[in-house]
Amino acid sequence: MVHRSCLIWFSLSLVTATVAAAAPIKVLIVDGQNNHAWKETTPVLKTLLEETGRFTVDVATTPPKGADMSSFQPNFAAYAVVVSNYNGDPWPAETVRAFEEYVRNGGGFVSYHAADNAFPEWKAYQQMIAVGGWGNRKEEDFGPMVRWSGGKIRLDANPGICGHHGSRLPFQVTLRDPDHPIVKGLPAVWMHVEDELYDSLCGPAASLTVIATAHSDPANKGTGEDEPMLMAIRYGKGRVFHTTLGHDPAAMRCVGFIVTFQRGVEWAASGKVTQKPPKDFPTATETRVR
Numbered sequence: 001m002v003h004r005s006c007l008i009w010f011s012l013s014l015v016t017a018t019v020a021a022a023a024p025i026k027v028l029i030v031d032g033q034n035n036h037a038w039k040e041t042t043p044v045l046k047t048l049l050e051e052t053g054r055f056t057v058d059v060a061t062t063p064p065k066g067a068d069m070s071s072f073q074p075n076f077a078a079y080a081v082v083v084s085n086y087n088g089d090p091w092p093a094e095t096v097r098a099f100e101e102y103v104r105n106g107g108g109f110v111s112y113h114a115a116d117n118a119f120p121e122w123k124a125y126q127q128m129i130a131v132g133g134w135g136n137r138k139e140e141d142f143g144p145m146v147r148w149s150g151g152k153i154r155l156d157a158n159p160g161i162c163g164h165h166g167s168r169l170p171f172q173v174t175l176r177d178p179d180h181p182i183v184k185g186l187p188a189v190w191m192h193v194e195d196e197l198y199d200s201l202c203g204p205a206a207s208l209t210v211i212a213t214a215h216s217d218p219a220n221k222g223t224g225e226d227e228p229m230l231m232a233i234r235y236g237k238g239r240v241f242h243t244t245l246g247h248d249p250a251a252m253r254c255v256g257f258i259v260t261f262q263r264g265v266e267w268a269a270s271g272k273v274t275q276k277p278p279k280d281f282p283t284a285t286e287t288r289v290r
């Protein structure tokens with residue numbers, strides 16, 4: 001006969017074993033060059049992931065701009081997801097090949113803010129991020145601009161320069177795929193803090209899901225279009241989450257940025273989101289910061 005206290009002990013051991021089995025998701029942040037303050041923003045990205053208790057985070061930093069890049073050869077395959085906070089010199093050919101293979105074979109990738117300005121000459125990278133801006137991109141060379149109208153994606157083939165934003169102001173973000181795991185359970189419309197609202201991004205725009213948009217206000221030098229802010233892209237077996245938000249640490253304090261980033265990294269890594277929507281999420285009219 002088994003004593004009751006032994007049974008309780010056994011059950012508790014099982015619970016402990018189950019929790020221990022949920023191994024943390026391994027994340028690699030890449031940085032080292034950017035026209036943004038990457039030395040300030042990478043520690044914020046790292047902390048935001050670590051504070052969920054679901055991730056362990058390493059950082060791979062490239063040599064500085066203009067230096068020999070041949071030493072930059074991270075072992076992407078050791079991670080479930082790579083987050084780019086990089087916008088700079090081309091990577092060595094071997095690293096480019098390794099990264100393409102990594103995502104094509106099912107590795108996760110997250111393009112954060114100006115990472116979608118990077119590598120205009122790298123075709124596979126443009127396919128991963130779907131759309132990008134600046135870097136002398138023109139719509140006629142890179143692919144259509146992506147706008148949202150009439151409840152669906154509209155590919156805008158008019159020629160033009162890709163990548164623009166007005167002054168940093170608060171703006172509303174509207175979910176367009178509310179059942180997507182990254183945003184499921186979050187408010188349909190929420191007020192983001194002062195940030196750059198990217199407009200006129202262009203690219204191959206293949207295998208693209210627009211998760212959320214924002215209206216680019218002509219009164220703030222905008223396009224008058226609903227522009228993609230959060231996107232999900234398939235590249236081979238890999239999942240890509242593309243967030244245009246988070247210009248600086250102040251913009252990254254928005255709970256809307258924080259939560260969509262944390263959930264987007266988990267989704268890119270695993271295809272699932274286990275994080276619950278928080279209680280302090282912004283509403284349609286009020287920002288919320290942490």
Ligand code: ZN
Nearest residue numbers: 036114196247
């Ligand atoms: Zn910016």
